[in-house]
Amino acid sequence: MWILLAYADIGKMGLKAPTAEKAEPVAPKGIRVKAPRILGGGPDGFGYTYLSTQDGDPVPFSYIDIHTTGINVGAGDDWCSGSSAGTLYYLGFSFPFYDKTTDSISICSNGTVIFNNKCTYLGLVNSSLPDNLYGEHGFVAVMWDDLDPSVSGAGVYFQRFTTCPDGYSGSCAVVQWYNTPRYGRTVRMDFEVIIYDNGNIKLQYNSNIDYVDATIGIQDSTAAAGSNPTWYIQYVYNGSPPGHIPTNGTAILFQYPTGADYDIRVLNVSPSGLVSTSPLTVQAVVRNTGSVPTSGTPVYLYIYDTVSNTLVFSDVQNVSIPASSNVTVTFSAFTPSPRSFYKAVVVANEPSDPNRSNDTMVSRFRTYYLFGDILGSWTFPTIGDGTGYSFAGITYAPDSGRFYVVSMNPMGRVFSFNPSNPAATFTLTPWIPHRFFGANDIPWGIAYVGGKFWISHVGYSSGFIGNKMGIYNGAGVLIDSFNIWTNVESGYWMAGLDHDPIENVVYGVYVGGSNLIYKINPNTYTVVGTFPNHTGVSLRGIFSLPYVNEIYYGGWNQGKIYKLRKSPVSVLDSVFIGNMADADFWPCPSPDPNTPITAFITLNDASNTLIKMALGYYCDQLMISEGERLVKEYNLKVSGRTITLSGKAEVYDITGRKVAEFKDKYTLPKAGIYFVKVGEKTAKVIIR
16 A cells, blocks of 8 residues: 555645835945956756856846835744744735745744745754755745844844836835844844746845855755755855855846846656656656747657666657747656665757757666655544553554554554555454553553563652563453563663564563663563663564564654664664654565565654655565575475474564474465574475
8 A cells, every 4th residue: 555645734724915015215324336247156956046246247236125015024033924923924926036936935033944844944054055954845035044133123024015116117025134143142134035927036135244154145945955956056155255254235146047139948757756666657847948939849768777777768849839938748657666776867859959068867766665765654643632642562462463562542452453554444442451450541652472462551659650461361351470670670660562573572662761671581570681772762662573573662752763783782773753652573475485574663653653764675575695505405395285304493484473393394275475494593484
């Protein structure tokens, strides 16, 4: 199942135009103007150029002071109107910014304006462009640094005009930072950005500038993400180049590309990233920035398998592209192979185009599942009282083929679901876990241990009062218990649990105190070792991946899940998983060797979120290096479903559950993937 993750848009708040639409240009005082030298800057990868008074270019300085006529946006320190107040300011026209258009902006206190209808934050720490420190934004950095317009006498103002008062005949909108100091300093600055309906952007500085360091420039939202890495212009960053540090009277005009008669460029190619093995259509957005339309422009697609470095598919579409317009080109369908990596190259081959530097774009996609790929996400917001934060521990029980989830809302209950269809099968079990601590009992971790369930019970009443492990049968009936404070460690509590059938130990993460990961003997309930917690702070969830010498752990304290080698211990990888409560892996759901190994992760969040994540392995990759030696030394053979060898052996299924112990010969009950273990050597057996 393929699930598209979508994030709800933050609703726009309507904004009335100010009643006063008059503002007078202010002539700067005492400005030396250099003799005009037509230099200009750029172009960037999209075609933007800029003119600057500091470079001697003929860009007029005509400041529009709106601090008495415009809307005071109420900017606080380290503030953006979209993220802080839920407010987008409407321009009154459709504004082209790179290959998109927008009708609104979010205004930020630290000298920036965000496009792309994003109610998000752009912070106080400026960086060089292209930047995605605070997410992927299309924005203009007027003077991006740690400013403070919240001080007395300062402010940020917005006003829009149907006829721009600086002499431009079309519409414009102005954002002005008035009397604004840098944070903790005293020099007051006055500067602005003018956004024109023709796509141009002008920055003007009407005072002495307390520069110190700042970023000035423009950037598309895709620049830092890698798909369009040259779609930005950096005018100055932290004083470099020194000739671009703005002073009183500086004007910088970023010019939207108008193009020559012909200038055809490829703006975007999709898909990218992870795709399914179903037939797909590659699409490309091609733009004619020239003033003359084209007819029958050939646009080529070449798809390469990057592992074998071979061309596997090609197509050409002939399209007509109006002047100053975008056209989406859809190519013939292509069917990717499983577990493959591809590169799609699109070339717009217009014969009349004099500029071929922007005619080609590449997109990379794959059908190979990598560690951290999110393959599904489900929410269950109505659990308990509907306030969320229900999920704690999770474990997989191969006997039933279901996952089991401990709930904290309703407190002390257990849910289960079929991983093939979590949304339709997520149900409350009849289990009522034992309350070792009465009303103060909080069940948290859960593990399936050879036909039994272990649940960690935390006693909490204005502080921790105990921690016990309950042992339950498959029907959820308490059959045994032990005291974690006596057997393991006292003072705090055990969270995530997992049973490793190869080591035959239960891993448990201890929250607080030592923050250790303990190995517990499932027969004696005693500690037989520890596994290092490299983070040094508390974890929440843990699971072991049998046969590949790996363990996975994490939690909301780190916002990550880590992948580690067990021996020798080392961190192999990590991915961001915010609010992670616990996780457990789903063994091969089918004998198909191209089936990925995945894990289900519970989030302790307001929506009660369940995530399915790839671990980067496939069913046929759970290989043991000792397998070949076992085949040779013990004369291991397979005929049909019958295994023969010399000596005693154990058989485990793909879930790590022991199927049988035998000597010399054993017939497996059904097809599937199995592991035969003799001593410390293990071989994989696939029965089809």
